[in-house]
Amino acid sequence: MKKIRKILIPSIITILLVAIVAWKLSSNKKVMEEKAAIAETKTVVFPVTVVHSKAQLLNQLIEVNGVFNPNHSLNFLSELSGRIVQVSIREGQMVSKGQQLAKIDDEQLLIDIELATATLDKAKSDLNKYEGMLAGNAATKQQIEDFKIQVKSAEARLATLKRQLRATKIVSPISGVVNKLSLEVGSFVSPGASIAEILDISSLKMKASLLDRDVVRFKVGQSIRVKPDLYPTSPRNGKITYIASKADASRNYGVEIELANSAKEPLKAGMTGVVSFEMSEERQANMLPIQCIVGGLQDPQVYVVVNNVAVKRSIQTGYIQGDYVEVLGGLSVQDQVVRTGQLNIADGSKVEIIK
DSSP: OHHHHHHHHHHHHHHHHHHHHHHHHHHHHHHHHHHHHHHHHOOOEEEEEEEOOEEEEEOOEEEEEEEEEEEEEEEEEOSSOEEEEEEOOOTTOEEOTTOEEEEEOOHHHHHHHHHHHHHHHHHHHHHHHHHHHHHTTSSOHHHHHHHHHHHHHHHHHHHHHHHHHHHTEEEOSSOEEEEEEOOOTTOEEOTTOEEEEEEEEEEEEEEEEEEHHHHTTOOTTOEEEEEESSSTTOOEEEEEEEEOSSOOTTSEEEEEEEEEOOSSSOOOTTOEEEEEEEOSOOEEEEEEEGGGOBSOTTSOEEEEEETTEEEEEEOEEEEEETTEEEEEESOOTTOOEEEESGGGOOTTOEEEEOO
């Protein structure tokens, strides 16, 4: 009996301790769950500032940054293969159309031309002789035709060699500046090898992009003002020479402006500037700070405060003037638009308007 008590009593005590620990853990879990539920019911209120869209005078001046490019750019390639025996230019030098740039060794061509000339003379002599023999029935018409073909073949061969001889004198096809020279005396060139890059910067062109609602207001031949970044106080008049008929992936239409270079304030290819597309009329427009826009101007959205709740709304935008963008739809002047604090909120967030 004593032995049974020794075994039973510790077992009962162990069971009671386990039960007490389990009850305590269950109680703690319930308290934690209640605290978590209370925390979930708490609402975070985000401070924001708001602004109303307002009417402003829109002068419709569209300024687009761009890069000046040469009006003509040519990567001049070799027509022949051969060794360079003379180079008459250097990088940075101005060249004229038709000016000789370099010369390819023509010794073998001169020998070939001499042989071709002799071949042609013999073919003509044979033709004359057999035409005389034909009058005395000592030759056939077929023989005459064969000799005529030989004469034509020899003439074509000689003409080809003379053309190749002219091509040994490498001349510039345009006037411009030698931007890069790929030749030196003694080097060997092959057909299609680069000889020189020549840039014509007597006039320059700049490319810009306009939206469909803007590009329709302009036409080829219209005068446009261009302001080089290097000479900000010296704007220049350019002329629209090209307007794309098809939009790119961003729904923009390419416009090309050409302007004359200046000897007094010269520009080089690669320099930057601003093209000013100015509309003729001014008008009132509903404007909103660009700072309010979320999602970018391709898909413009704003947060509007309604009963202290942020509501995300898509809008339609138009022209950009300074730090403001034209609102074409989606907002009224009574709407309270979030100006600051929108980075911390989402659609449906509780907000508090602060001054």
